[in-house]
Amino acid sequence: MRAAVFRALSHHLNDHCRAVYEFCHDWVSQGNNNTNNIEHHFQTYLKETHREQVYQLEKCLELNPDWYLPIRDESNTSE
Numbered sequence: 877m878r879a880a881v882f883r884a885l886s887h888h889l890n891d892h893c894r895a896v897y898e899f900c901h902d903w904v905s906q907g908n909n910n911t912n913n914i915e916h917h918f919q920t921y922l923k924e925t926h927r928e929q930v931y932q933l934e935k936c937l938e939l940n941p942d943w944y945l946p947i948r949d950e951s952n953t954s955e
Contacts, residue, residue: 878904884914895922 881900888896899921903914 877909880911881914884911885918888918892922895925 878900881903882896885896885899896918899918902921903917
């Protein structure tokens with residue numbers, strides 16, 4: 877089954893290699909036994925994965941809003 881899912885999604889390997897492998901694993905691990913509507917399910921998976929990555933990035937930025945700012949040496953400031 878894993879090979880059938882992989883073959884059905886092989887045209888996505890250039891752009892979404894890791895996602896194809898992870899989706900194949902998840903699909904089979906969840907007990908799916910066919911490839912019906914596999915393209916639709918994969919597109920949904922990509923959208924959810926993208927949403928989760930954006931959420932994690934936003935969460936990181938909220939927790940550390942100054943991580944990207946240059947460090948200022950305030951010991952040399954004149955009064």
